[in-house]
Amino acid sequence: xxxxxxxxxxxxxxxxxxxxxxxxxxxxxxxxxxxxxxxxxxxxxxxxxxxxxxxxxxxxxxxxxxxxxxxxxxxxxxxxxxxxxxxxxxxxxxxxxxxxxxxxxxxxxxxxxxxxxxxxxxxxxxxxxxxxxxxxxxxxxxxxxxxxxxxxxxxxxxxxxxxxxxxxxxxxxxxxxxxxxxxxx
Numbered sequence: 427x428x429x430x431x432x433x434x435x436x437x438x439x440x441x442x443x444x445x446x447x448x449x450x451x452x453x454x455x456x457x458x459x460x461x462x463x464x465x466x467x468x469x470x471x472x473x474x475x476x477x478x479x480x481x482x483x484x485x486x487x488x489x490x491x492x493x494x495x496x497x498x499x500x501x502x503x504x505x506x507x508x509x510x511x512x513x514x515x516x517x518x519x520x521x522x523x524x525x526x527x528x529x530x531x532x533x534x535x536x537x538x539x540x541x542x543x544x545x546x547x548x549x550x551x552x553x554x555x556x557x558x559x560x561x562x563x564x565x566x567x568x569x570x571x572x573x574x575x576x577x578x579x580x581x582x583x584x585x586x587x588x589x590x591x592x593x594x595x596x597x598x599x600x601x602x603x604x605x606x607x608x609x610x611x
Contacts, residue, residue, distance in 0.1 A: 436469075437468065439468075439472045439473065443469060444476070446473075446586055446587025446610060447472065447473040447477065448476055450473070450476075450610075451477040451479070452609065453589060453609035454477055454589065455480045458481075458555060459481040459555055459557050460551060460555050460556060461486070461550075461554050461557070462474050462477050462478035462481065462484075462485040462486070462556065462558075463485065463488045463491065463543075463547050463556060463558045463559070464485050464486070464487050464488065464558070464560070465487070465488070465491040465492045465560045465561060465564065466487050466488075467492060467493055467561070470491070470559045470560055471485065473559045473587075474557070474559040488543045488547060489543070490544075490546070491540065491559075491560040491564055492539075492561075492564070493560075493561040494515075494530065495527065495530045495531045496511055496527045496530045496531075497528050497529030497531070498527070498528040498529045498530065499511050499514075499527055511527075513525075514526070515583075518533045519566060536567045537567040540560075540564045540567040540568050540571070541567075541571055544599070548594055562583045562584055565590055565605075568590070568592060568599070569590065569592075569604065572599045572601040584605035584607075585610065587609075588605040589605075589606045589607075590603065590604055590606070591606070
């Protein structure tokens with residue numbers, strides 16, 4: 427178990443993941459990135475490195491962008507834990523935020539942490555066009571920050587390698603596009 431990450435696993439990208447990262451990097455290369463930021467988890471860092479290399483940049487890790495601390499359910503090898511984790515994630519994506527991980531995070535805690543990470547990025551790179559590589563629940567949390575400003579978000583997980591676009595204007599986040607996966611087809 428990696429106690430710093432609250433997980434028992436930190437796998438590298440698979441061959442499929444490397445392909446998805448390359449496709450995302452190619453799609454993002456056309457927008458002119460000024461920075462690339464990543465979750466501390468290995469597969470996100472590896473994806474961010476591919477995106478950053480395509481843009482001639484280096485990826486920076488932001489702790490607040492990590493995956494959910496699943497507490498007592500963080501053992502990736504236990505089938506029972508996987509089933510319960512997916513039930514909690516599914517409930518969160520369906521809008522039921524009342525469930526939390528035993529000895530782990532609530533959706534509200536994830537949202538606060540992601541908001542802090544995004545604020546840190548915005549402060550470090552004001553007005554910059556950046557890519558943030560993270561995981562499905564931090565993406566949902568970032569979109570939730572937009573929802574509070576009147577933007578409806580879909581209730582579904584994003585495909586691995588998809589691109590969700592947020593725009594910051596006058597200190598407010600706006601959801602521009604949710605989980606664009608056209609480049610993965």
